[in-house]
Amino acid sequence: MSVTFAVHMKPTLSFDNTTIAFASKSNEELKQAHWLFGLMGKPWIVQLGTRLAPWSIKAGLPVKGIIRKTIFRQFVGGETLEQTAPVVARLAKSNVQVILDYGVEGKEGEEAFETGCQEFIRVIEYAATQPNIPYMSVKVTGFARFALLEKIDDLMERTPAPSLVKKYEAALQQLPAQEQEEWRRVSERMLRICEAAARAEVAVLVDAEETWIQDPVDALTMVMMDRYNKGRVVLFNTIQLYRHDRLAFLKDSYEAARQRDFILGAKLVRGAYMEKERKRAQERGYPSPIQPSKEASDRDYNDAVHFCIEHLDVISVIIASHNDRSNLLGVELLQKKDLPLDHPHVHFSQLFGMSDNITFNLAEAGCSVSKYLPFGPIGDVVPYLMRRAQENTSVGGQTGRELLLLKREMQRRGM
Numbered sequence: 001m002s003v004t005f006a007v008h009m010k011p012t013l014s015f016d017n018t019t020i021a022f023a024s025k026s027n028e029e030l031k032q033a034h035w036l037f038g039l040m041g042k043p044w045i046v047q048l049g050t051r052l053a054p055w056s057i058k059a060g061l062p063v064k065g066i067i068r069k070t071i072f073r074q075f076v077g078g079e080t081l082e083q084t085a086p087v088v089a090r091l092a093k094s095n096v097q098v099i100l101d102y103g104v105e106g107k108e109g110e111e112a113f114e115t116g117c118q119e120f121i122r123v124i125e126y127a128a129t130q131p132n133i134p135y136m137s138v139k140v141t142g143f144a145r146f147a148l149l150e151k152i153d154d155l156m157e158r159t160p161a162p163s164l165v166k167k168y169e170a171a172l173q174q175l176p177a178q179e180q181e182e183w184r185r186v187s188e189r190m191l192r193i194c195e196a197a198a199r200a201e202v203a204v205l206v207d208a209e210e211t212w213i214q215d216p217v218d219a220l221t222m223v224m225m226d227r228y229n230k231g232r233v234v235l236f237n238t239i240q241l242y243r244h245d246r247l248a249f250l251k252d253s254y255e256a257a258r259q260r261d262f263i264l265g266a267k268l269v270r271g272a273y274m275e276k277e278r279k280r281a282q283e284r285g286y287p288s289p290i291q292p293s294k295e296a297s298d299r300d301y302n303d304a305v306h307f308c309i310e311h312l313d314v315i316s317v318i319i320a321s322h323n324d325r326s327n328l329l330g331v332e333l334l335q336k337k338d339l340p341l342d343h344p345h346v347h348f349s350q351l352f353g354m355s356d357n358i359t360f361n362l363a364e365a366g367c368s369v370s371k372y373l374p375f376g377p378i379g380d381v382v383p384y385l386m387r388r389a390q391e392n393t394s395v396g397g398q399t400g401r402e403l404l405l406l407k408r409e410m411q412r413r414g415m
Contacts, residue, residue, distance in 0.1 A: 013365045015324050018409035020364050021357040034406040041399040050386040057379045064378045071385050075353040077373040084375050092132040095363045101137040103374035103381040116142040117189040121196045128200035137205045140217045144186040149213035156215045168219030194224050198234045208238040211289045229262040233316040236265030241301040244291050267318040268304050309333040316345040322355045342368045357405050
C-alpha cells in the first residue's frame, strides 16, 4: 500500500523563464527589441548616437521620428501622461505595477521650477485615479537650482554637527538672505508635493543626485519623512550602493527613523553617475566616492537588502535592481522568515524596457513589483534615453543578457 503525503513546497523562482518574461510581447516587438539591444551592444554606435541625438534635436533636424520608433518606444511610456495609459494597462494584466516618472531634466529658472513642481503634482493626482500606479518619482533638481544645492552641500560638509539634519539646518543659516528665501521656495514646493501625495495616497520616490548635491537632498527628504511617514509611507529616499558610504548612511537613517518614530522609505539602487563621479574626483583631487570594484558594490547592495528585511517594522524597502542575485536574495529572505512575497514593506522594481525576465517572473511568483515608467516630450527625455543607452553598453553583461533571453524566446516561438 502506498501512502502519498502532501508536501507544501515554497515556490522556486527562475529568471530564465522567457515564456513568462515575454508573454505580453508580440513577435514583431521581440524582433524590434532584439535589433535595438544588438545596436546598443556596439559601443561605437552608442558613443556616436549619444553625441548626435541631442545635437540633432537642438539643431531642428528631423530625427524625432527615428527616436520615437526605436529607443523611445523601448524605454519610455509616451510623450504625455495620458499616453502612458495603454502601457500601464498592459503591465496590469501581468500584475506589474508602475512608478511614473516625469522624465524632463536640466531645466533651470524659477518659472521652470514652478512648472516642474506643478507637473509632479499633476502626476500624483493622475496616479491617484489609477489602480495600478502606487508610486511616482521626483528629482529635487526638477524644482531647485543645481548651484544652490551645491552651495548648501558644501556648507554642510564644512559644518560640524551631530547629524545630517543638524548640518543642514546650520548650513541654511549661513546662506545670504536672498538664497535663504530661494531655498524656502524649494522647501515649499517639496511640501506641496508631499501634501498632494499624502492626500492622494500615492508614494513619492525622491531620486538620487550627484554626490556634490546629495546631502541637502537627503536632509530635505529626511525632514519630510519625519513629518509624513508616520504610520504609512509617503516618501522614499534613494540610496546608491555604488557609493562606499551608503550602507552606513542607510543604517544611520534607520536609527533616525527609529528614534523619531517614522517609517524609513528606502529605495535601493546601485547608481547612475559612476563615470561622472570618478572623473570629477580625479580632476579635483579628492577620493572617489564610488566603490573600488563591482564586487564591493554588490556586497553592499546585498547587505542593504539583508538589513532592510531584518528591520521591516521600521523600513519599507524598494529593491530596485537589474541584478538576478539581489532580487532572488530579497525573495529568499522573505521565504526564510515565512513572510508573504507581497509584504507591504517590500517591493521590487526594474526600468521599463529592461530585465523583463526579472519583473514578470517576480510578478508570477506573487511579489509586489513594478516598472519605472518615464514619460515626456522626446526632446526633453533625450538625456534619460542617452543614459539608458550608455548603461546598457557599460553594465557588465546587461546587453548580452537581454539579447540571449530575447533570442531564446524567439527560437521557442519558432521565429
